[in-house]
Amino acid sequence: MAGLSDMEKKLAEFKCDTNEAIKMKLVRFPEDIEDESMTFNPEYSHQTFGDEEVAFGYKGLQILLYYTAGNLSTMFRVKYGSKVSDKFDLVQPDDVESKIQEIIPPGFCCGTDDFISSLEKEVNFKPFGTVLHTYTVHNEEAGEDITYQIYKADMTCPGFREYHERLQTFLMWFIETASYIDVDDEKWDYFLVFEKYNKDGATLFATVGYMTVYNYYVYPDKTRPRVSQMLILPPFQGEGHGAQLLETVHRYYISSPKILDITAEDPSENFVRLRDFVLVKLCQHLPCFSPEKLLCGFSQEMISESQQKLKINKQHARRVYEILRLRAIDMSDAKQSKAYRLEIKKRLVGPYKKNQREMAKMRRCLKPEELTNQMNHIDLNTQHEQLEESYQQLVAEYRRIVERLAQA
Known part of the structure; x- marks a missing residue:
């Protein structure tokens, strides 16, 4: 039994907390890629790695999920110090890459050079849909007012479907019971928050957060919009964007006589x-x-x-x-x-x-x-x-x- 216990102890060294192993980042400038202060971690990873939120088989595991700030073009890489199979022939590590690829859409890159190429295209990224509200938040650190805009979009906006596929992946990491919605159902409305920022004299847009709302039919001639999912991305939390978004969405719906009331799902x-x-x-x-x-x-x-x-x-x-x-x-x-x-x-x-x-x-x-x-x-x-x-x-x-x- 003592030998088995020793083996268990050795194998336990190859267990990693996936909430710590996953390193996420929203990148605006090439130098952000190496800036550790910009890294954030998921709150949840149970939907991908099980209730214990553990990946087995690695020491020093790092799962890098980096996104360009606006278009959310993705870089996905797995790094580690050593694998369990290097030391124990009959023990295989978890297939971490496959688990992540089940969540993120295809089209991601794996290398820094390709990711920087995606970053250079950010100047062409523009928000989807129509602008509903513009507001500013004073940034003490920068000593200036930063401008934000809230847009309403739908699946007819060119490129939005693909963008939404990348955006919704954040739900799995930050909403405990998240699931992906049926984007082919036309009863969904999408509301998006963007920050305007300057880069080399050009105005660019960074994704801040979003909300999905489902329009339920109420007999005989009314509609009840129900908030389904809402997420402000971690770097922007605590700045009042959630309140701006919810108030803007509320004001959007109250202008219609067809709306009965506005609710939220769970x-x-x-x-x-x-x-x-x-x-x-x-x-x-x-x-x-x-x-x-x-x-x-x-x-x-x-x-x-x-x-x-x-x-x-x-x-x-x-x-x-x-x-x-x-x-x-x-x-x-x-x-x-x-x-x-x-x-x-x-x-x-x-x-x-x-x-x-x-x-x-x-x-x-x-x-x-x-x-x-x-x-x-x-x-x-x-x-x-x-x-x-x-x-x-x-x-x-x-x-x-x-x-x-x-x-x-």
Whole structure:
């Protein structure tokens, strides 16, 4: 057994964390290729390398995925210090190259010279579709305002299909449950963010991020756009581009009388925070959300006006109301604070009450000992503790939105 253990230890040395091994880069200038500070790693690699996110068979494994900043022309290379098969004849390493090639589209290059040739063609790259919004972000490091543009594109734009194939590969590395969409379905809309930058006196464009939206039919004559995927590439995260993109997309759809409301598919916690901020920003000046009306409680007027003017559904309108009411009241005032807390908890207690109704039904068909077991699961003290915890977490989230609004 000791010999087997030693062998296992030796083989374990050939295991690599694929999230660390994959080195990604968005390249604008030839010197960026060697600049380690520009490298970023994926958040996830389980869809390619399994739940453990491990590649076996290499020491010092590096999987290089470099992209030209605009067109996303790709260089893919695998580097390593040694392979397990060099030391152990009967043990084969994972076929890392094949696994990556299942994700990235053909047409990539493997050498630096070819990649630099692709980089020289970036001057010819232009964004796809029509521009919807232009905005600037002040860059402290550069000491200047940088211009960004948001475009709406579709598969009829020349070259967009191939570009989108390269762009969507990022989803696999940065969205946990990502999957590729059916681009032949014409109900998809594509929204893209680009940065304008200068290179040798010319204006070039760098890819910042994108969003896909699916337009569902709602009987009899409406459409419900549903946000499917949204990604701001890592070098641009934390700069407000997600909010700019979501607000621009929202404004694009609310101009159409055919749109019922705008939703999202299986939103992450980060997306919910982003949506809260954007929707509150859009709604804060509606008459139905005036401070005096907020103090009177959530109303049908709020539901109707936010739906008609901004295509926001009842559930989202309720969250907007709760955030704006928090901003409007004085939480150090015991009376105002208590009224707010009770109203929020009344909404949050819904699932618990549903549990109790289900327990009442179960009483009629469960044996006494089974009923006791079930009742223990929903002990009242536990419910109150969970409710208080949920309330505190929600208010903390809402406060962050209010603070961000104040900064905006």
